[in-house]
Amino acid sequence: MGQYLILAPVLLSFVILIVPQRIRNPYVFFLTLFICILTSVPAIRMIFAPGTEKYILDGPFGQIDLVIDGLSGFFVLVTNFTMLTGVLFSRGYLQIYQGKKNQAQFALHYFSFTWLHLSMLGVLMLRDGLSFLISWELMAVSSFMLILFEAEKRVTLKTAVNYLIQMHVGLVILVTAFLFCEASTGKFSFDALHTYFSGNNNVGLFLLFFAGFAIKAGFIPFHTWLPEAHPAAPTHVSAVMSGVMIKMGIYGIVRVITYLQTDLFLIGWIILVFSAISGLLGVMMAIVQHDMKKVLAYHSIENIGIIGMGIGLGTMGLGLHNPLLTLLGFTGGLLHVLNHSLFKSLLFYSTGTVYKIFHTRNIEELGGVIHKLPGTALLYLTGAIAICGIPPLNGFISEFLIYFGLIKGLSLGSAYQVITVLLAIISLVLIGGLAIFCFTKVFGMIFLGVPRKKHNVNGSVNNLGMLVPQFLIAIIILLIGMFPMLFLKPLMTFVTEQFHLSPVTEIVSISGIFLKTSILSAIMILLVIVLYSIRSLLMNKRSVAYGPTWGCGYTGGSSRQQYTGTSFANNFAELAHPVLKLKDEYDRIGEEELFPSGRSFSRHPKDVFRSGLNRLLDFNMIILKKLARLQTGNIQHYILYAFIFILIIFMLLYLKVL
Amino acid sequence: MTVLLLSALTGIFFPGIIIRVKSILSGRKGQGIMQPWKNIWILLRKKSVISTTVSFISMIAPLIYLSTTICAILLLPFPGISSPFGFDGDFVFFAYLIALGKFLFILNALDTGSSFEGMGANREALYSLLVEPAFFILFGTIALLTGHTSMHEIFSNLQIGGPSVNIIIIIAVYLLVQIAMIENSRMPVDDPKTHLELTMIHEVMILDHSGFDLAMIHIGTTFKFAMYGILIANCIIPVNTGFVWQIVQFFGIQFGFAVMIGVLESFRARKKLAKNPQFIVTLSSIALIAFVLALLITFKMIP
Numbered sequence: 001m002g003q004y005l006i007l008a009p010v011l012l013s014f015v016i017l018i019v020p021q022r023i024r025n026p027y028v029f030f031l032t033l034f035i036c037i038l039t040s041v042p043a044i045r046m047i048f049a050p051g052t053e054k055y056i057l058d059g060p061f062g063q064i065d066l067v068i069d070g071l072s073g074f075f076v077l078v079t080n081f082t083m084l085t086g087v088l089f090s091r092g093y094l095q096i097y098q099g100k101k102n103q104a105q106f107a108l109h110y111f112s113f114t115w116l117h118l119s120m121l122g123v124l125m126l127r128d129g130l131s132f133l134i135s136w137e138l139m140a141v142s143s144f145m146l147i148l149f150e151a152e153k154r155v156t157l158k159t160a161v162n163y164l165i166q167m168h169v170g171l172v173i174l175v176t177a178f179l180f181c182e183a184s185t186g187k188f189s190f191d192a193l194h195t196y197f198s199g200n201n202n203v204g205l206f207l208l209f210f211a212g213f214a215i216k217a218g219f220i221p222f223h224t225w226l227p228e229a230h231p232a233a234p235t236h237v238s239a240v241m242s243g244v245m246i247k248m249g250i251y252g253i254v255r256v257i258t259y260l261q262t263d264l265f266l267i268g269w270i271i272l273v274f275s276a277i278s279g280l281l282g283v284m285m286a287i288v289q290h291d292m293k294k295v296l297a298y299h300s301i302e303n304i305g306i307i308g309m310g311i312g313l314g315t316m317g318l319g320l321h322n323p324l325l326t327l328l329g330f331t332g333g334l335l336h337v338l339n340h341s342l343f344k345s346l347l348f349y350s351t352g353t354v355y356k357i358f359h360t361r362n363i364e365e366l367g368g369v370i371h372k373l374p375g376t377a378l379l380y381l382t383g384a385i386a387i388c389g390i391p392p393l394n395g396f397i398s399e400f401l402i403y404f405g406l407i408k409g410l411s412l413g414s415a416y417q418v419i420t421v422l423l424a425i426i427s428l429v430l431i432g433g434l435a436i437f438c439f440t441k442v443f444g445m446i447f448l449g450v451p452r453k454k455h456n457v458n459g460s461v462n463n464l465g466m467l468v469p470q471f472l473i474a475i476i477i478l479l480i481g482m483f484p485m486l487f488l489k490p491l492m493t494f495v496t497e498q499f500h501l502s503p504v505t506e507i508v509s510i511s512g513i514f515l516k517t518s519i520l521s522a523i524m525i526l527l528v529i530v531l532y533s534i535r536s537l538l539m540n541k542r543s544v545a546y547g548p549t550w551g552c553g554y555t556g557g558s559s560r561q562q563y564t565g566t567s568f569a570n571n572f573a574e575l576a577h578p579v580l581k582l583k584d585e586y587d588r589i590g591e592e593e594l595f596p597s598g599r600s601f602s603r604h605p606k607d608v609f610r611s612g613l614n615r616l617l618d619f620n621m622i623i624l625k626k627l628a629r630l631q632t633g634n635i636q637h638y639i640l641y642a643f644i645f646i647l648i649i650f651m652l653l654y655l656k657v658l
Numbered sequence: 659m660t661v662l663l664l665s666a667l668t669g670i671f672f673p674g675i676i677i678r679v680k681s682i683l684s685g686r687k688g689q690g691i692m693q694p695w696k697n698i699w700i701l702l703r704k705k706s707v708i709s710t711t712v713s714f715i716s717m718i719a720p721l722i723y724l725s726t727t728i729c730a731i732l733l734l735p736f737p738g739i740s741s742p743f744g745f746d747g748d749f750v751f752f753a754y755l756i757a758l759g760k761f762l763f764i765l766n767a768l769d770t771g772s773s774f775e776g777m778g779a780n781r782e783a784l785y786s787l788l789v790e791p792a793f794f795i796l797f798g799t800i801a802l803l804t805g806h807t808s809m810h811e812i813f814s815n816l817q818i819g820g821p822s823v824n825i826i827i828i829i830a831v832y833l834l835v836q837i838a839m840i841e842n843s844r845m846p847v848d849d850p851k852t853h854l855e856l857t858m859i860h861e862v863m864i865l866d867h868s869g870f871d872l873a874m875i876h877i878g879t880t881f882k883f884a885m886y887g888i889l890i891a892n893c894i895i896p897v898n899t900g901f902v903w904q905i906v907q908f909f910g911i912q913f914g915f916a917v918m919i920g921v922l923e924s925f926r927a928r929k930k931l932a933k934n935p936q937f938i939v940t941l942s943s944i945a946l947i948a949f950v951l952a953l954l955i956t957f958k959m960i961p
Contacts, residue, residue, distance in 0.1 A: 368771070370713040377713070381765075390758045391751065400754075404747045410802045415953050422798055422949060429794045433787035436757060440764040440783050449771030450711055513745040520729050520743050520751070527725035528718065535721065535870050542705040549709040549770045550865045552855060563768070563776025571784055575935055 043073035070494035170215035217249025230297035235352025265319030272312030279305025332401030392521030394480035665884035679920025706869030719766030726759035740810035778862035838886030
């Protein structure tokens with residue numbers, strides 16, 4: 001019975017291809033709901049009562065074990081929730097493409113969407129190396145199909161292919177890593193890593209795994225696919241990719257960490273350094289973007305950095321046998337995984353709503369959207385405050401845990417460790433400040449002021465189906481922010497179990513801390529409400545005059561004179577220009593031009609790493625082109641090549657090299 | 659609660675004293691000490707003019723700005739007396755509460771769609787981004803020095819460190835004064851008396867506010883000054899000298915702080931706008947020097 005229940009989603013997913021168009025979305029929704037319930041029940045059980053649960057599938061290919069423990073259970077829950085909101089949101093969002101795409105394409109889209117869900121669950125539950133990698137590959141392919149939805153655009157096609165190639169580079173690295181393990185232990189699975197790490201050097205193989213998983217997670221410098229793939233995909237796909245798919249990389253890294261035995265401090269330090277760099281550069285590059293979705297994509301890199309800082313800190317704690325650091329680091333990092341999946345999907349959904357109405361992703365063309373979409377503006381603001389790590393929302397809770405761990409880490413032993421920790425604190429502070437800079441810019445440019453360009457707005461402005469999932473997420477964001485212990489307690493228990501920490505008494509003190517932050521946040525909210533009531537009372541009593549915005553007495557200005565995203569980011573871009581590559585396009589005023597005509601100025605941010613990668617690829621192309629001379633088209637030459645090859649083999653055999 | 663009451667008391671006289679000092683030094687008859695509060699009282703009774711461009715952000719932002727400042731003050735200890743809300747790592751929460759106020763304040767400026775206010779918002783965002791590391795390095799330093807993480811314990815233990823710690827205290831006070839000046843948009847970075855919108859920072863962000871909202875912002879700014887005053891007082895006032903004597907010292911320090919700002923603003927020229935980031939980053943490097951000193955004092959540098 002159990003076996004059929006597990007296989008049912010796989011079989012039911014093929015039905016998506018044949019159900020009639022009218023009930024397709026509800027069908028996918030109920031199928032997703034079914035998968036969610038099926039996997040969430042054991043996942044919740046594993047988080048509250050740590051242990052492992054095993055489901056054995058006997059098939060024609062042999063036996064496959066599906067294993068859920070606390071760690072995978074946590075990621076399963078995060079995945080399920082985001083997928084569910086994604087399906088809910090997609091119904092309204094895909095209306096844009098109604099008429100442009102045929103029904104087969106929609107069906108294929110939903111089919112890939114469901115398979116992305118299934119493959120992610122597979123990645124989380126499979127421990128056997130081969131089936132894990134197959135699931136990992138399915139995840140890459142199904143997300144590739146999802147990005148390809150607008151394949152008629154050349155950019156999308158190019159991006160998708162680029163994504164697929166980079167994912168396969170990652171796959172090759174992972175296969176190599178598993179092969180190292182197999183060569184040493186004879187087993188091709190995660191569980192064999194325990195044996196491997198107890199007998200061999202830990203750092204080398206970990207770095208290999210880290211590189212493989214980092215490509216998925218988007219750590220700098222492995223991130224180059226990410227800022228291109230997110231904007232290319234439909235919004236609900238970007239939300240799912242950024243919210244949960246890149247977290248599979250994080251899952252992989254944490255999974256490998258649980259098997260590590262020695263050199264933990266060094267490994268933690270390496271993760272911390274990579275993460276701090278990712279966080280800082282990610283947010284710096286986000287500031288200079290104009291594309292609403294690209295901004296969010298770079299922020300994914302930033303948040304992966306924050307998550308990595310937590311995990312790095314936790315690993316350092318493991319190395320130092322400091323249970324408090326381990327607890328704070330891993331709990332902070334993992335809670336940030338959940339938090340990021342919430343606010344990032346919320347931000348993507350509200351961005352998608354704006355895109356659906358205004359048909360542009362360029363923030364320089366928007367403005368004053370708040371008057372048209374007040375609900376969406378409020379939701380975006382919620383997401384923006386949460387992503388900046390500002391109380392009273394959820395981002396603060398996870399960032400505070402990491403801060404708290406770092407501050408506790410200041411009392412570590414040597415100067416070298418203390419300086420590392422201080423630099424980590426500085427990067428986290430800067431990340432926070434830069435995120436505020438970025439989101440005040442983005443929110444201000446999209447939603448505030450007056451429209452910078454005329455848009456012919458069509459389509460229903462209020463789509464309940466699109467708003468409901470967003471409000472659901474916003475409520476959970478506030479819930480985590482105000483009552484963090486509700487979520488932290490199970491998380492802490494399972495981290496304690498997972499890393500075999502001695503029962504830590506600090507949980508009590510942490511709950512005390514968050515009680516105080518909650519009370520203070522509540523006081524603040526109460527104060528705002530009281531002041532607001534006084535304000536409305538006073539405003540009602542007196543007449544209020546309305547007038548144009550102050551412009552030094554000049555009221556004839558046009559909306560184009562407003563601050564733009566480029567001008568807002570300008571002084572920062574000047575400060576940071578050694579790191580950021582910006583290309584300005586404008587035409588100079590000629591000397592003989594007495595009456596200058598109309599002019600335009602545009603600034604295009606460039607990803608330094610992307611250009612570096614391109615240079616590498618160009619270099620490869622040159623070599624390959626030279627090698628292509630071998631391909632002469634003469635059959636005699638080809639026979640000669642085969643002959644030379646055989647000769648070399650004989651030579652090598654003779655010399656006993658082979 | 660003590661702290662809130664004290665900061666309210668300080669807040670009442672603080673802006674007046676600055677203005678009085680400035681007018682005496684420039685040889686003017688000048689306003690009375692209570693004039694800023696009279697202005698606020700007038701604002702509270704005036705009717706408002708609201709821009710047609712603005713949204714609900716402008717309605718709530720000044721209120722949030724004031725409330726976050728008050729809540730941040732609630733977190734602060736008074737020498738020897740811990741705040742009822744103080745906890746381990748509370749200075750992080752303190753900084754982020756202020757950040758919430760700032761976040762909405764910046765949005766509030768962008769809400770009007772005016773390019774002047776855009777400039778102000780942009781500068782405010784950049785400067786507060788640059789000043790933040792200095793604050794955190796400073797607190798990291800004294801946390802390392804004392805081995806504690808809550809503001810109450812940090813400041814109580816800072817006093818008993820002996821003469822070698824005094825140099826850190828001096829640097830801390832210097833940094834806190836400079837941070838206060840920047841965060842409150844005072845002299846070396848911003849000039850509250852400037853009359854040109856193009857060179858304003860704080861003033862330009864509130865151009866389109868009037869009546870009740872403007873009063874809220876003014877009250878918030880006053881409280882913000884008092885907030886930094888309390889932090890400075892915490893660094894200086896000894897823990898165990900008796901409550902009354904501490905109160906006297908507290909007001910002495912606040913008075914001195916206000917007079918100092920007045921004197922500084924009278925004799926100091928404002929920096930060029932383009933040089934401001936450099937100036938602000940300098941604070942972080944001074945804080946780093948303090949950190950290295952702390953490493954030396956705690957014998958972490960010498961293996």
